[in-house]
Amino acid sequence: MMYHLSQILDRSAAQFADREAFRCDGAGITYRTLQQQANGLAHWLVDQGVKRGDRVGIYLNKSLETAIAVYGIWKAGAAYVPLDPSAPITRTAEVINHCGIRHLLTQKSKRAQLPAILAACPALNYVLGIPDQIELPEAIHRCDWSDLTLDATAPKLHLMEQDLAYIMYTSGSTGTPKGIMHTHRSGLNYAQMAATIYGLKYTDRLGNHSPLHFDMSTLDYFAGPLVGATTVIIPEAYTKLPASLSQLVQDEELTVWYSVPFALIQLLLRGVLDERNLRSLRWVLFGGEPYPAKYMYDLMAKLPQAQFSNVYGPAEINQCSYYHVPALTNETSDTAAVAPIGKIWPNAEARVVNEQDELVPAGAIGELLVRTPTMMNGYWQRPDLNEQAFYRCTIAHQAAVFYRTGDLVQQQTDGNYQFIGRKDRQIKARGYRIELDEVEAALVGHPQVEAAAAYAVPHAAHSQQIEAAVILQADSQLAADDLISHAAAHLPTYAVPKKLIIAPNLPRTGTGKIDRTALKQQALQQQALAAPS
Structure with a gap:
């Protein structure tokens, strides 16, 4: 068991x-x-003082060592904390210090x-992966990957x-990072459920994008x-x-x-797929943000x-x-549609509620709450966020905890759930409720638009103004006014962007999602420069 x-x-x-577990380059x-x-890594970690429940940082570019690190840390009884290798040093240090990482x-x-x-990071005293010829402070205990022994058995621990x-830790260019804590129970439940639903088997070759x-x-x-x-x-x-x-x-x-839709869109548009033999692919999973149907159907x-x-979660x-x-x-022709996020999988439960946490009528829009054994244990050292994140109630005379997805x-x-938008991306402008995701979907629905991002900036009289940025297809000659007219034909008047810029690219987070916060900050800076002094 x-x-x-x-x-x-x-x-x-x-x-x-003798089967290959991981491949890289x-x-x-x-x-x-x-x-x-x-096992060898686990012994080194334990010898260096790692105890059950400690947090060990992984600061690696993609490599075979990442797999050794993940499983070695678990075998030492610790939890791994993956650090974005491309993040600014200040952010990396903030995560290390917040999480109390010593190794x-x-x-x-x-x-x-x-x-x-x-x-x-004064508490960080143990570093593995740097050869002796590379200088480090004398107080640092160090070891290189090549110095680790091969062990048939792991340290004896009770877990x-x-x-x-x-x-x-959540990604993003601004704000304080928050650490999502997962247990062995939530991780193992997820692995077992995913393997069952997607029919994974030992002959499969997964692309870790x-x-x-x-x-x-x-x-x-x-x-x-x-x-x-x-x-x-x-x-x-790659x-x-x-x-x-x-x-x-x-x-x-x-x-x-399995990837975000952006990666699949790039493969479709720039991956010369007509020159490739990709018949080995039996399952394409996507998630993280809506996948415009025109690109999905073409792929x-x-x-x-x-x-x-x-895939949603x-x-x-x-x-x-x-x-x-x-x-x-x-008959497949609705290129403006976005695939539903589907049905809640077995051994999980969902509720859709209004702002008062009351169940909404069937077919009404509300916030999705989910109860599942794959759920986090909470945010690391953030009781304030934990209070906001969970909805507690009683089901069948027992306490139940749901996560508020937002x-x-x-x-x-047909029972499938359709994603409408983020609760925190639903804004009010001049008294109207506007879904920014709906604005983006209307813009991307234009056949010459490759990607779009909508965001709200402060406007006169304490209201907000919708603005947007788009990337056009390579040969397009569309002007911003053309796209605003297109949006006006698909959106209520109050939801049409008041300003639209055509950009060569859109800023993205380390996980490939559009960084709308960065776009909004750019718009605010331009707004400040344009304001009379």
Whole structure:
């Protein structure tokens, strides 16, 4: 019986010892070797004072070492904290200090950032991954990856499913990071549920597109090893070159893909798919933000053998619903639609409530609350946020806890939930309620628009004004006024953007999502410059 996540590796090492567990940049590691190296790392961590419940930072670019780090930390009884390797040093230090990290797993490619991080993090005294010839402060206890031993057994520890397994900090360019705490129970439940729903098996080859600090990576690092599959870690350089990425998908014969829609749109538009043989792909999972139907249908037409599924769930609950997109037919034509987020999966429960936490009538719009064993334990050292995040009630005479997703949904007659927008992206302008996601969907519905972002900025008389930024298709000659007219034909007058800019690109977070906060800040700066002095 498995009740903590490191047992995933032990079971697969026993069943599939010589199968490749992970691959990266042409190199691979078998389940047996991964187990032995994870055991060796666990012994080093314990020797350096790591105890059950400690947090260990992973500061690595995509590599095979990330898999060793995840499972080695678990085998030492600790929780892993993935750090964004591209984040500013100040933010990285903020996470390390907030989480009380004393041990850091890294690599020599990060040596330029380490001195500043160590100077800003006085409790950080143990570093693995830096060779002796690279200078570090004398007080730092260090070890290189090549110095670790291969061990047949892990340290003897007592762990329970309620113990902390990982803390994932939310991404974003502004604001204080918050750490989402997941236990072995929530992580293992997610791995088991995902493997069942998506029919994962040992012959599968999963494409790990998402970085470790993004919650989507848990499918590849948890559910893949659970069934003995091979996870192919896609180096960061490939994610920025769609043609090279499609070549990798072909060469590695990937069978399962999971990413944000943006990555799939780039593959479609710039991945020269007509020159590739991607028949190995049997399942394409996407989530994190709405996937414009015009792009989804075009990609489905190029990959007719693959099942496409919209996967939904904030990082706080891993996943909780899915929608299997029906195969294309001659009647498939609604290119303005967005796939539903589907039905709540087994062993989970949903409620849709209004602002007073009352259940809304069937078919009405409300906030989605979810109760599931894949749910987080709370936010690290943030009781204020925990109070806001959970809805507590009584069901069948027992206490029940739901997570407030902040997402507005509408249940359709077939039982599927349709994502309407974010509760925090629903604004009021001149007394009208406006869904910014609806504004974006209208803009992206234009055949010459590649991507769009809508945001609200302060306006006169304490109101707000909607503005938007769009990327056009390469050959488009559209003007901003043309797009405003297009939006006016699909939106109420009060929801039409008052200002629209055509941009060469849109800022994005480290996880590939459009950074609307950055766009809003840019608009506010321009507004301030234009104001009379």
